[in-house]
């Protein structure tokens with residue numbers, strides 16, 4: 001007799017934690033550090049705050065198999081009533097909105113809390129305060145894995161003695177520091193490359209490194225935006241209609257709820273699609289919704305998605321980051337104009353570094369980023385690697401072995417990640433096309449630089 | 463002001479459906495067919511039934527962008543009260559037990575139902591009956607995506623007019639048949655290879671193919687098993703203790719709830735680990751549980767995991783399947799003895815086919831399977847491909863181009879899938895080692911065969 005049952009989200013990710021990157025003590029330590037650091041950076045830069053982050057990794061016992069990770073940030077903090085949910089309820093967070101962020105799933109930190117709980121039986125410690133509050137508060141939490149609810153072991157609330165806002169998180173997991181060390185240090189180093197306005201202190205058993213910011217210029221934070229008509233489906237229409245006034249006209253619904261749809265565009269669309277612009281949205285049938293969804297997809301006169309939901313670095317800041325970390329002799333960067341795929345806006349930025357302290361290799365070194373997250377795994381199936389390997393570098397005067405590094409950065413409200421562990425990116429034709437244009441443009445600029453160097457040497461010899 | 467909120471599991475997978483393989487109409491059609499076919503095969507062979515499956519794919523409108531998929535099987539059927547949950551509640555199913563199956567997540571068919579709902583506004587149709595029941599029942603269902611609950615649009619129940627058991631499922635999704643066709647046909651063809659005891663009829667707009675079974679011998683179905691001590695963590699101990707009698711002695715707890723732990727082994731473990739075998743499990747503290755979990759992991763005198771939870775094909779059946787599909791001149795197969803990783807038992811089976819109708823290529827053709835699921839994507843990062851490319855085939859008398867194909871099959875209670883879309887498999891040292899042994903053994907047998915052929919020709923010439 002088959003036994004049928006359901007799982008809560010926390011039970012599901014407890015049983016399948018390797019899917020989120022928590023497969024063994026080496027990978028889990030790396031992933032836990034990532035989840036904490038990515039949250040602290042989101043909590044600062046998305047809100048116009050220059051990040052000040054201190055990340056400490058220390059063994060918590062003599063056997064060196066239990067590691068304590070502690071992070072402090074000067075971010076916006078977390079409201080006292082929300083702390084238990086954001087740290088101990090799977091599928092809960094503040095990033096379910098259309099705005100570029102490292103966080104997407106409302107899952108990351110919960111995986112770290114879960115892993116700590118099941119390997120060391122220790123609760124997560126959180127201290128936080130938001131700017132508008134007079135109090136600061138400390139929690140110790142477990143997850144009730146069966147119910148997907150927080151268990152508050154401890155809560156201390158007190159008046160703030162000095163003005164501060166931010167979050168401190170500490171947890172202890174089974175981890176393998178010696179084997180995970182290189183990747184974690186590289187991850188932090190690359191984070192410093194893509195966020196040159198951030199000051200990050202990394203304290204480990206062996207060393208204390210400070211990546212001091214090289215720029216006080218923060219990229220314009222992204223804004224929460226609306227969906228683009230190209231990205232609709234029947235469920236999205238239902239969701240938007242439910243949250244709107246059922247007596248609203250279709251015309252006003254389109255202009256109010258969708259990105260880049262003005263009154264004129266909406267009228268033309270209704271005419272083309274065969275809809276009455278005055279039709280009350282509450283009276284659209286399921287068949288109407290299916291037709292509306294299909295027509296919105298097919299209509300090709302929508303304006304491009306607005307990039308206000310994105311926050312590219314810009315070429316100046318990207319060059320700063322590359323100079324600080326790679327110390328090249330020559331660097332060039334490009335931040336492409338906004339593009340989109342399936343209604344999701346995206347921007348490609350790339351940089352090319354040559355010479356100086358860039359290591360010599362048989363093939364260009366590649367540093368990949370997505371929404372400012374360094375991607376360190378699965379390079380061989382990444383679309384950027386595919387493009388770089390397809391280029392004939394002789395055309396650009398590059399003979400291998402050569403000291404050349406390429407940085408690729410994709411910004412989007414929806415990065416096409418292949419999994420919740422955020423490592424590999426799926427191939428999307430529009431993204432591939434933009435990456436190709438950007439990489440080849442930086443290659444052309446390198447060629448011009450190398451030609452100038454050649455000419456200088458010829459002049460010298462004469 | 464940040465807005466914090468939670469998502470239900472169905473909302474989460476609606477928003478992130480590309481993670482489950484539903485990224486576009488081509489890939490979604492492939493994935494939907496997979497989910498249905500894998501469920502029908504689980505419902506038959508896991509329960510000792512020779513599968514009879516009819517799979518129909520037909521365009522449902524003139525534009526050819528809406529595809530209806532209909533599947534019929536002679537499996538165990540689904541109890542009437544369970545149908546709404548198994549088809550319309552994410553994280554619900556009968557495969558959350560320790561037993562080899564294609565299904566793992568309790569998510570697959572719900573993704574197909576969801577995709578149909580949001581692209582064509584059509585409910586899923588299910589007709590089923592279980593052997594012990596006198597009735598058969600038909601449902602039409604939607605998913606309430608906000609609540610993760612089924613919406614029953616229609617239910618018809620009637621007395622069965624003839625004795626039958628099984629399930630019929632029909633759904634209509636936005637799909638691109640011309641672009642998805644090749645992969646789907648290849649998927650079914652390879653399924654027929656790994657399941658030569660199954661009769662599968664594939665009816666498409668262009669053709670009707672019947673893969674008639676070439677064997678009535680069904681592999682021994684797998685049994686539900688117990689966890690192995692090497693695979694524990696603190697949460698698992700808590701879960702098992704909660705379901706047991708709190709007054710139970712630790713000794714009895716170990717022998718009753720864990721795989722391959724006899725009284726003698728349990729006593730030796732308790733002595734080594736510093737536990738009193740008579741300690742009542744209900745009185746173990748959290749610190750005790752942490753120590754117990756760690757010690758169970760480290761103890762190296764546990765018996766190997768029992769393979770009764772697995773169901774390998776065996777070399778005879780694997781050869782039958784390869785012969786039927788690849789029609790080689792020479793084929794050899796090997797089914798390795800059971801092994802394990804992290805407490806999860808697994809068995810590696812491989813086959814090598816040469817000549818005949820095997821296509822000639824510059825590198826061995828590779829057909830990968832995991833728990834009898836054909837894996838068609840991400841070959842370049844698969845561990846099997848890595849092993850095959852690392853072999854010097856000259857040693858085995860193979861000069862490329864050559865007509866050589868290799869089949870790899872991993873059976874386990876936990877396939878280390880990288881994602882919920884079940885395509886790529888993570889690298890696990892124990893699995894890699896076993897694959898290497900198996901592939902090289904079949905290569906040696908090929909060499910013997912090619913040497914014999916060489917000698918025959920030499921004899922002929924004299």
Ligand SMILES: Nc1ncnc2c1ncn2[C@@H]1O[C@H](COP(=O)(O)OP(=O)(O)OP(=O)(O)O)[C@@H](O)[C@H]1O
Pocket residue numbers: 035039040043073075076077078086087092093094095096102103104105106107108109110166167
């Ligand atoms: N250091 C922090 N400062 C402020 N808010 C935080 C911090 N860490 C976590 N949060 C809040 O907790 C929520 C949940 O974090 P979590 O990492 O689980 O999910 P996420 O970041 O939204 O998405 P993802 O799963 O992709 O990481 C965040 O959305 C954010 O609102």
Ligand SMILES: Nc1ncnc2c1ncn2[C@@H]1O[C@H](COP(=O)(O)OP(=O)(O)OP(=O)(O)O)[C@@H](O)[C@H]1O
Pocket residue numbers: 497501502505535537538539540548549554555556557564565566567568569570571572628629
């Ligand atoms: N054709 C079928 N015959 C019998 N039972 C079925 C059939 N299809 C689905 N089921 C039942 O519905 C449940 C849910 O199926 P679903 O595909 O969502 O999850 P799963 O197969 O358990 O795991 P996975 O998400 O990995 O596919 C199954 O566990 C099984 O009990």
Ligand SMILES: [Mg+2]
Pocket residue numbers: 035038039102103104107108109
């Ligand atoms: Mg996060």
Ligand SMILES: [Mg+2]
Pocket residue numbers: 497500501564565566569570571
């Ligand atoms: Mg399934």
